[in-house]
Amino acid sequence: MTAGVPHPPARAAAQPGRRWPDRRAAALHYAARGWQVFVLGRTKRPVANCEPCAGAGPDHDREACPCLTCHGFYAATVDPERIAAMLTAVPEGLLAIRTGAVSGLAIIDIDPRNGGRLDRTLMNPTATVATPGGGWHLYYAHPGRSLPGKLPGRIGVDIKTDGGLVVAPPSTPAGAARGYRWTSQPRPVEEMAPRLLDACQTRSGAPVPAATGTAKTSPTGLVGGGAISKPDALLAATLAAVDRAPQGRRRVTLYGAARGLARMVAADALNTLDAVDALTAVGARNQQTPRDIRGAIKGGFEAEGLPSPV
Ligand SMILES: [Zn+2]
Ligand SMILES: [Zn+2]
Structure with a gap:
Protein backbone atom coordinates (compact mmCIF):
# COMPACT_ATOMS: atom_id res chain seq x y z
CA MET A 1 0.00 0.00 0.00
CA THR A 2 1.29 3.44 -0.86
CA ALA A 3 2.17 5.43 2.22
CA GLY A 4 -0.33 8.11 2.97
CA VAL A 5 -3.27 6.42 1.27
CA PRO A 6 -5.82 5.83 3.99
CA HIS A 7 -7.71 2.55 3.97
CA PRO A 8 -10.52 3.09 3.60
CA PRO A 9 -10.57 6.87 3.30
CA ALA A 10 -11.73 8.46 6.52
CA ARG A 11 -14.68 9.77 4.56
CA ALA A 12 -15.81 7.75 1.62
CA ALA A 13 -16.53 10.07 -1.27
CA ALA A 14 -20.21 10.08 -2.09
CA GLN A 15 -20.12 9.39 -5.76
CA PRO A 16 -23.51 8.13 -6.80
CA GLY A 17 -23.33 7.18 -10.40
CA ARG A 18 -19.71 8.10 -10.80
CA ARG A 19 -18.37 4.65 -11.56
CA TRP A 20 -21.62 3.04 -12.68
CA PRO A 21 -24.49 5.25 -13.65
CA ASP A 22 -27.23 2.82 -12.67
CA GLN A 201 -11.32 -19.49 11.99
CA THR A 202 -10.59 -19.28 15.66
CA ARG A 203 -13.25 -18.96 18.30
CA SER A 204 -11.07 -16.76 20.49
CA GLY A 205 -9.47 -14.83 17.67
CA ALA A 206 -6.12 -16.41 18.62
CA PRO A 207 -4.16 -18.55 16.14
CA VAL A 208 -5.34 -22.15 15.81
CA PRO A 209 -2.66 -24.55 17.03
CA ALA A 210 -1.79 -27.21 14.49
CA ALA A 211 -3.51 -30.52 15.19
CA THR A 212 -0.48 -32.78 15.27
CA GLY A 213 -0.02 -36.35 16.41
CA THR A 214 1.47 -35.08 19.65
CA ALA A 215 -1.39 -32.70 20.40
CA LYS A 216 -3.25 -33.51 23.57
CA THR A 217 -6.60 -34.81 22.48
CA SER A 218 -9.68 -34.73 24.65
CA PRO A 219 -12.21 -37.56 24.56
CA THR A 220 -14.39 -35.46 22.25
CA GLY A 221 -11.67 -35.23 19.64
CA LEU A 222 -11.31 -31.51 20.25
CA VAL A 223 -7.84 -30.17 20.85
CA GLY A 224 -6.96 -26.80 22.28
CA GLY A 225 -8.08 -23.78 20.32
CA GLY A 226 -10.91 -25.58 18.56
CA ALA A 227 -8.85 -27.60 16.06
CA ILE A 228 -10.23 -31.08 15.60
CA SER A 229 -7.83 -34.00 15.49
CA LYS A 230 -10.18 -36.85 14.57
CA PRO A 231 -13.11 -35.43 12.64
CA ASP A 232 -14.42 -38.81 11.46
CA ALA A 233 -14.54 -40.20 14.98
CA LEU A 234 -16.10 -37.03 16.33
CA LEU A 235 -18.73 -37.05 13.61
CA ALA A 236 -19.58 -40.70 14.23
CA ALA A 237 -19.82 -40.18 18.00
CA THR A 238 -22.04 -37.12 17.58
CA LEU A 239 -24.45 -38.94 15.28
CA ALA A 240 -24.45 -42.08 17.46
CA ALA A 241 -25.64 -39.96 20.37
CA VAL A 242 -28.76 -39.10 18.37
CA ASP A 243 -29.35 -42.77 17.52
CA ARG A 244 -29.04 -43.69 21.20
CA ALA A 245 -31.33 -40.95 22.50
CA PRO A 246 -34.61 -42.12 24.05
CA GLN A 247 -37.73 -41.05 22.21
CA GLY A 248 -38.53 -37.95 24.25
CA ARG A 249 -34.94 -36.68 23.96
CA ARG A 250 -34.39 -37.14 20.25
CA ARG A 251 -35.30 -33.64 19.19
CA VAL A 252 -33.06 -31.91 21.69
CA THR A 253 -30.26 -34.39 21.00
CA LEU A 254 -30.50 -33.67 17.29
CA TYR A 255 -30.18 -29.96 18.06
CA GLY A 256 -27.10 -30.69 20.16
CA ALA A 257 -25.65 -32.71 17.29
CA ALA A 258 -26.34 -29.82 14.91
CA ARG A 259 -24.36 -27.50 17.18
CA GLY A 260 -21.54 -30.02 17.35
CA LEU A 261 -21.37 -30.37 13.60
CA ALA A 262 -21.61 -26.59 13.18
CA ARG A 263 -18.52 -26.30 15.37
CA MET A 264 -16.76 -28.80 13.13
CA VAL A 265 -17.74 -26.72 10.10
CA ALA A 266 -16.42 -23.59 11.80
CA ALA A 267 -13.15 -25.43 12.50
CA ASP A 268 -12.95 -26.48 8.86
CA ALA A 269 -13.13 -30.17 9.83
CA LEU A 270 -16.36 -30.80 7.91
CA ASN A 271 -18.04 -29.12 4.99
CA THR A 272 -21.49 -27.64 5.36
CA LEU A 273 -23.24 -29.89 2.87
CA ASP A 274 -21.87 -33.04 4.51
CA ALA A 275 -23.05 -31.74 7.89
CA VAL A 276 -26.55 -31.10 6.56
CA ASP A 277 -26.67 -34.51 4.86
CA ALA A 278 -25.53 -36.31 8.01
CA LEU A 279 -27.99 -34.50 10.27
CA THR A 280 -30.86 -35.01 7.84
CA ALA A 281 -30.13 -38.74 7.60
CA VAL A 282 -29.81 -39.30 11.35
CA GLY A 283 -32.94 -37.21 12.01
CA ALA A 284 -34.97 -39.18 9.50
CA ARG A 285 -33.67 -42.46 10.92
CA ASN A 286 -35.01 -41.35 14.30
CA GLN A 287 -38.50 -40.38 13.10
CA GLN A 288 -37.95 -36.59 13.18
CA THR A 289 -40.09 -34.64 10.72
CA PRO A 290 -38.37 -32.69 7.90
CA ARG A 291 -39.55 -29.53 9.64
CA ASP A 292 -37.98 -30.52 12.96
CA ILE A 293 -34.76 -31.53 11.22
CA ARG A 294 -34.51 -28.18 9.45
CA GLY A 295 -35.30 -26.40 12.71
CA ALA A 296 -32.54 -28.27 14.52
CA ILE A 297 -29.99 -27.55 11.79
CA LYS A 298 -30.92 -23.88 11.54
CA GLY A 299 -30.93 -23.41 15.32
CA GLY A 300 -27.70 -25.32 15.82
CA PHE A 301 -25.76 -23.45 13.16
CA GLU A 302 -27.03 -20.04 14.21
CA ALA A 303 -26.27 -20.76 17.86
CA GLU A 304 -22.65 -21.34 16.79
CA GLY A 305 -22.55 -18.07 14.88
CA LEU A 306 -22.82 -19.62 11.43
CA PRO A 307 -25.39 -18.79 8.78
CA SER A 308 -28.17 -21.35 8.57
CA PRO A 309 -27.46 -23.71 5.66
CA VAL A 310 -31.13 -24.66 5.33
ZN1 LIG B 1 -39.48 -21.74 -6.18
ZN1 LIG C 1 -41.59 -18.83 -7.68
Whole structure:
Protein backbone atom coordinates (compact mmCIF):
# COMPACT_ATOMS: atom_id res chain seq x y z
CA MET A 1 0.00 0.00 0.00
CA THR A 2 1.29 3.44 -0.86
CA ALA A 3 2.17 5.43 2.22
CA GLY A 4 -0.33 8.11 2.97
CA VAL A 5 -3.27 6.42 1.27
CA PRO A 6 -5.82 5.83 3.99
CA HIS A 7 -7.71 2.55 3.97
CA PRO A 8 -10.52 3.09 3.60
CA PRO A 9 -10.57 6.87 3.30
CA ALA A 10 -11.73 8.46 6.52
CA ARG A 11 -14.68 9.77 4.56
CA ALA A 12 -15.81 7.75 1.62
CA ALA A 13 -16.53 10.07 -1.27
CA ALA A 14 -20.21 10.08 -2.09
CA GLN A 15 -20.12 9.39 -5.76
CA PRO A 16 -23.51 8.13 -6.80
CA GLY A 17 -23.33 7.18 -10.40
CA ARG A 18 -19.71 8.10 -10.80
CA ARG A 19 -18.37 4.65 -11.56
CA TRP A 20 -21.62 3.04 -12.68
CA PRO A 21 -24.49 5.25 -13.65
CA ASP A 22 -27.23 2.82 -12.67
CA ARG A 23 -28.14 -0.52 -11.19
CA ARG A 24 -28.06 -2.25 -14.51
CA ALA A 25 -24.55 -1.16 -15.44
CA ALA A 26 -23.34 -2.06 -11.95
CA ALA A 27 -25.11 -5.43 -12.02
CA LEU A 28 -23.60 -6.36 -15.37
CA HIS A 29 -20.17 -5.26 -14.19
CA TYR A 30 -20.46 -7.48 -11.10
CA ALA A 31 -21.79 -10.42 -13.11
CA ALA A 32 -18.92 -10.11 -15.55
CA ARG A 33 -16.61 -10.66 -12.57
CA GLY A 34 -18.50 -13.82 -11.67
CA TRP A 35 -20.39 -12.27 -8.76
CA GLN A 36 -23.93 -13.65 -8.64
CA VAL A 37 -26.43 -10.81 -8.42
CA PHE A 38 -30.12 -10.54 -7.57
CA VAL A 39 -32.55 -7.96 -6.25
CA LEU A 40 -34.05 -7.29 -2.82
CA GLY A 41 -37.01 -5.07 -2.01
CA ARG A 42 -36.28 -1.45 -1.12
CA THR A 43 -36.25 -2.26 2.60
CA LYS A 44 -33.64 -5.02 2.13
CA ARG A 45 -36.33 -7.68 2.54
CA PRO A 46 -36.43 -10.49 -0.02
CA VAL A 47 -38.83 -10.05 -2.90
CA ALA A 48 -42.03 -12.00 -2.13
CA ASN A 49 -42.16 -15.52 -3.53
CA CYS A 50 -44.73 -16.36 -6.19
CA GLU A 51 -47.75 -18.29 -4.94
CA PRO A 52 -46.59 -21.79 -5.92
CA CYS A 53 -43.18 -21.17 -4.32
CA ALA A 54 -44.71 -19.60 -1.22
CA GLY A 55 -46.86 -22.70 -0.78
CA ALA A 56 -44.13 -25.18 -1.62
CA GLY A 57 -43.01 -27.57 1.10
CA PRO A 58 -39.54 -28.14 2.53
CA ASP A 59 -38.67 -30.47 -0.33
CA HIS A 60 -38.87 -27.63 -2.88
CA ASP A 61 -35.40 -27.17 -4.40
CA ARG A 62 -34.77 -23.44 -4.03
CA GLU A 63 -31.43 -23.66 -5.79
CA ALA A 64 -32.97 -25.25 -8.88
CA CYS A 65 -36.20 -23.19 -8.86
CA PRO A 66 -36.53 -21.47 -12.26
CA CYS A 67 -38.43 -18.42 -10.95
CA LEU A 68 -36.82 -15.06 -11.61
CA THR A 69 -36.91 -13.53 -8.12
CA CYS A 70 -38.19 -16.21 -5.70
CA HIS A 71 -36.19 -17.46 -2.67
CA GLY A 72 -33.92 -14.47 -2.06
CA PHE A 73 -30.30 -15.16 -2.94
CA TYR A 74 -31.14 -18.49 -4.56
CA ALA A 75 -32.34 -16.38 -7.51
CA ALA A 76 -28.88 -14.86 -7.96
CA THR A 77 -27.28 -15.26 -11.37
CA VAL A 78 -24.57 -14.02 -13.70
CA ASP A 79 -26.84 -14.31 -16.76
CA PRO A 80 -27.20 -10.79 -18.24
CA GLU A 81 -30.68 -11.48 -19.64
CA ARG A 82 -32.03 -12.76 -16.35
CA ILE A 83 -30.43 -9.82 -14.56
CA ALA A 84 -32.07 -7.35 -16.93
CA ALA A 85 -35.42 -9.08 -16.45
CA MET A 86 -35.06 -8.98 -12.65
CA LEU A 87 -34.30 -5.28 -12.65
CA THR A 88 -37.33 -4.67 -14.84
CA ALA A 89 -39.53 -6.85 -12.62
CA VAL A 90 -38.47 -5.00 -9.45
CA PRO A 91 -37.79 -1.44 -10.61
CA GLU A 92 -37.21 -0.10 -7.10
CA GLY A 93 -35.27 -3.15 -5.95
CA LEU A 94 -31.87 -2.99 -4.30
CA LEU A 95 -29.03 -4.65 -6.11
CA ALA A 96 -27.54 -7.44 -4.02
CA ILE A 97 -24.76 -10.01 -4.36
CA ARG A 98 -24.87 -13.62 -3.19
CA THR A 99 -21.68 -14.16 -1.23
CA GLY A 100 -19.61 -17.30 -0.76
CA ALA A 101 -17.83 -19.70 -3.05
CA VAL A 102 -20.55 -19.31 -5.72
CA SER A 103 -19.34 -15.75 -6.27
CA GLY A 104 -15.77 -16.21 -5.07
CA LEU A 105 -16.41 -13.66 -2.30
CA ALA A 106 -16.11 -13.54 1.48
CA ILE A 107 -17.01 -10.10 2.77
CA ILE A 108 -16.13 -8.67 6.16
CA ASP A 109 -19.12 -6.58 7.26
CA ILE A 110 -18.26 -3.95 9.86
CA ASP A 111 -21.27 -2.30 11.48
CA PRO A 112 -20.37 0.54 13.85
CA ARG A 113 -23.98 0.71 15.04
CA ASN A 114 -23.35 -2.67 16.66
CA GLY A 115 -19.92 -1.70 17.94
CA GLY A 116 -17.92 -2.90 14.93
CA ARG A 117 -14.78 -1.09 13.92
CA LEU A 118 -12.20 -1.36 11.20
CA ASP A 119 -8.96 -2.88 12.49
CA ARG A 120 -6.21 -2.01 10.05
CA THR A 121 -3.73 -4.24 11.87
CA LEU A 122 -5.90 -7.26 11.09
CA MET A 123 -7.83 -6.43 7.91
CA ASN A 124 -5.61 -5.95 4.88
CA PRO A 125 -6.64 -3.36 2.27
CA THR A 126 -9.02 -4.61 -0.41
CA ALA A 127 -11.99 -3.45 -2.48
CA THR A 128 -14.26 -1.64 -0.03
CA VAL A 129 -17.84 -0.43 0.04
CA ALA A 130 -19.04 2.26 2.46
CA THR A 131 -22.45 1.38 3.89
CA PRO A 132 -25.35 3.71 4.72
CA GLY A 133 -24.88 2.94 8.44
CA GLY A 134 -21.36 4.37 8.45
CA GLY A 135 -19.73 0.95 8.19
CA TRP A 136 -17.70 -0.97 5.66
CA HIS A 137 -17.92 -4.05 3.49
CA LEU A 138 -14.43 -5.41 2.80
CA TYR A 139 -14.58 -7.59 -0.31
CA TYR A 140 -12.10 -10.48 -0.10
CA ALA A 141 -11.58 -13.48 -2.34
CA HIS A 142 -13.35 -16.54 -0.91
CA PRO A 143 -10.67 -18.69 0.74
CA GLY A 144 -12.15 -21.97 -0.51
CA ARG A 145 -13.22 -23.15 2.90
CA SER A 146 -16.11 -22.49 5.23
CA LEU A 147 -15.95 -19.50 7.55
CA PRO A 148 -18.09 -18.60 10.56
CA GLY A 149 -20.82 -15.97 10.25
CA LYS A 150 -19.08 -13.66 12.68
CA LEU A 151 -15.48 -12.68 13.21
CA PRO A 152 -14.71 -14.46 16.50
CA GLY A 153 -14.04 -12.15 19.41
CA ARG A 154 -15.10 -9.01 17.53
CA ILE A 155 -18.35 -7.25 18.25
CA GLY A 156 -20.24 -5.91 15.25
CA VAL A 157 -18.12 -7.66 12.62
CA ASP A 158 -19.89 -10.27 10.50
CA ILE A 159 -18.52 -12.43 7.71
CA LYS A 160 -20.77 -12.68 4.67
CA THR A 161 -19.81 -15.90 2.98
CA ASP A 162 -21.53 -19.15 1.92
CA GLY A 163 -25.26 -18.76 2.49
CA GLY A 164 -25.01 -14.99 2.77
CA LEU A 165 -25.57 -11.81 0.79
CA VAL A 166 -24.72 -8.12 0.75
CA VAL A 167 -26.55 -5.15 -0.64
CA ALA A 168 -24.28 -3.62 -3.28
CA PRO A 169 -23.68 -0.18 -4.79
CA PRO A 170 -25.41 1.86 -6.08
CA SER A 171 -28.37 0.77 -3.90
CA THR A 172 -29.97 3.13 -1.40
CA PRO A 173 -32.33 1.39 1.04
CA ALA A 174 -35.63 3.05 1.89
CA GLY A 175 -35.11 5.63 4.61
CA ALA A 176 -31.31 5.81 4.27
CA ALA A 177 -29.76 9.23 3.75
CA ARG A 178 -27.18 7.82 1.38
CA GLY A 179 -26.50 4.60 -0.43
CA TYR A 180 -23.89 1.88 -0.60
CA ARG A 181 -20.89 3.19 -2.52
CA TRP A 182 -17.42 2.08 -3.46
CA THR A 183 -14.77 4.04 -1.63
CA SER A 184 -13.00 6.57 -3.78
CA GLN A 185 -9.77 4.60 -3.65
CA PRO A 186 -10.31 1.76 -6.16
CA ARG A 187 -8.68 -1.47 -5.05
CA PRO A 188 -8.78 -5.02 -6.38
CA VAL A 189 -10.43 -7.82 -4.42
CA GLU A 190 -7.53 -9.25 -2.41
CA GLU A 191 -6.96 -12.56 -0.66
CA MET A 192 -7.40 -12.40 3.09
CA ALA A 193 -4.05 -11.92 4.78
CA PRO A 194 -3.05 -15.07 6.73
CA ARG A 195 -3.55 -13.26 10.03
CA LEU A 196 -7.11 -12.36 9.04
CA LEU A 197 -7.89 -15.89 7.85
CA ASP A 198 -6.57 -17.23 11.16
CA ALA A 199 -8.73 -14.80 13.10
CA CYS A 200 -11.80 -15.86 11.11
CA GLN A 201 -11.32 -19.49 11.99
CA THR A 202 -10.59 -19.28 15.66
CA ARG A 203 -13.25 -18.96 18.30
CA SER A 204 -11.07 -16.76 20.49
CA GLY A 205 -9.47 -14.83 17.67
CA ALA A 206 -6.12 -16.41 18.62
CA PRO A 207 -4.16 -18.55 16.14
CA VAL A 208 -5.34 -22.15 15.81
CA PRO A 209 -2.66 -24.55 17.03
CA ALA A 210 -1.79 -27.21 14.49
CA ALA A 211 -3.51 -30.52 15.19
CA THR A 212 -0.48 -32.78 15.27
CA GLY A 213 -0.02 -36.35 16.41
CA THR A 214 1.47 -35.08 19.65
CA ALA A 215 -1.39 -32.70 20.40
CA LYS A 216 -3.25 -33.51 23.57
CA THR A 217 -6.60 -34.81 22.48
CA SER A 218 -9.68 -34.73 24.65
CA PRO A 219 -12.21 -37.56 24.56
CA THR A 220 -14.39 -35.46 22.25
CA GLY A 221 -11.67 -35.23 19.64
CA LEU A 222 -11.31 -31.51 20.25
CA VAL A 223 -7.84 -30.17 20.85
CA GLY A 224 -6.96 -26.80 22.28
CA GLY A 225 -8.08 -23.78 20.32
CA GLY A 226 -10.91 -25.58 18.56
CA ALA A 227 -8.85 -27.60 16.06
CA ILE A 228 -10.23 -31.08 15.60
CA SER A 229 -7.83 -34.00 15.49
CA LYS A 230 -10.18 -36.85 14.57
CA PRO A 231 -13.11 -35.43 12.64
CA ASP A 232 -14.42 -38.81 11.46
CA ALA A 233 -14.54 -40.20 14.98
CA LEU A 234 -16.10 -37.03 16.33
CA LEU A 235 -18.73 -37.05 13.61
CA ALA A 236 -19.58 -40.70 14.23
CA ALA A 237 -19.82 -40.18 18.00
CA THR A 238 -22.04 -37.12 17.58
CA LEU A 239 -24.45 -38.94 15.28
CA ALA A 240 -24.45 -42.08 17.46
CA ALA A 241 -25.64 -39.96 20.37
CA VAL A 242 -28.76 -39.10 18.37
CA ASP A 243 -29.35 -42.77 17.52
CA ARG A 244 -29.04 -43.69 21.20
CA ALA A 245 -31.33 -40.95 22.50
CA PRO A 246 -34.61 -42.12 24.05
CA GLN A 247 -37.73 -41.05 22.21
CA GLY A 248 -38.53 -37.95 24.25
CA ARG A 249 -34.94 -36.68 23.96
CA ARG A 250 -34.39 -37.14 20.25
CA ARG A 251 -35.30 -33.64 19.19
CA VAL A 252 -33.06 -31.91 21.69
CA THR A 253 -30.26 -34.39 21.00
CA LEU A 254 -30.50 -33.67 17.29
CA TYR A 255 -30.18 -29.96 18.06
CA GLY A 256 -27.10 -30.69 20.16
CA ALA A 257 -25.65 -32.71 17.29
CA ALA A 258 -26.34 -29.82 14.91
CA ARG A 259 -24.36 -27.50 17.18
CA GLY A 260 -21.54 -30.02 17.35
CA LEU A 261 -21.37 -30.37 13.60
CA ALA A 262 -21.61 -26.59 13.18
CA ARG A 263 -18.52 -26.30 15.37
CA MET A 264 -16.76 -28.80 13.13
CA VAL A 265 -17.74 -26.72 10.10
CA ALA A 266 -16.42 -23.59 11.80
CA ALA A 267 -13.15 -25.43 12.50
CA ASP A 268 -12.95 -26.48 8.86
CA ALA A 269 -13.13 -30.17 9.83
CA LEU A 270 -16.36 -30.80 7.91
CA ASN A 271 -18.04 -29.12 4.99
CA THR A 272 -21.49 -27.64 5.36
CA LEU A 273 -23.24 -29.89 2.87
CA ASP A 274 -21.87 -33.04 4.51
CA ALA A 275 -23.05 -31.74 7.89
CA VAL A 276 -26.55 -31.10 6.56
CA ASP A 277 -26.67 -34.51 4.86
CA ALA A 278 -25.53 -36.31 8.01
CA LEU A 279 -27.99 -34.50 10.27
CA THR A 280 -30.86 -35.01 7.84
CA ALA A 281 -30.13 -38.74 7.60
CA VAL A 282 -29.81 -39.30 11.35
CA GLY A 283 -32.94 -37.21 12.01
CA ALA A 284 -34.97 -39.18 9.50
CA ARG A 285 -33.67 -42.46 10.92
CA ASN A 286 -35.01 -41.35 14.30
CA GLN A 287 -38.50 -40.38 13.10
CA GLN A 288 -37.95 -36.59 13.18
CA THR A 289 -40.09 -34.64 10.72
CA PRO A 290 -38.37 -32.69 7.90
CA ARG A 291 -39.55 -29.53 9.64
CA ASP A 292 -37.98 -30.52 12.96
CA ILE A 293 -34.76 -31.53 11.22
CA ARG A 294 -34.51 -28.18 9.45
CA GLY A 295 -35.30 -26.40 12.71
CA ALA A 296 -32.54 -28.27 14.52
CA ILE A 297 -29.99 -27.55 11.79
CA LYS A 298 -30.92 -23.88 11.54
CA GLY A 299 -30.93 -23.41 15.32
CA GLY A 300 -27.70 -25.32 15.82
CA PHE A 301 -25.76 -23.45 13.16
CA GLU A 302 -27.03 -20.04 14.21
CA ALA A 303 -26.27 -20.76 17.86
CA GLU A 304 -22.65 -21.34 16.79
CA GLY A 305 -22.55 -18.07 14.88
CA LEU A 306 -22.82 -19.62 11.43
CA PRO A 307 -25.39 -18.79 8.78
CA SER A 308 -28.17 -21.35 8.57
CA PRO A 309 -27.46 -23.71 5.66
CA VAL A 310 -31.13 -24.66 5.33
ZN1 LIG B 1 -41.59 -18.83 -7.68
ZN1 LIG C 1 -39.48 -21.74 -6.18
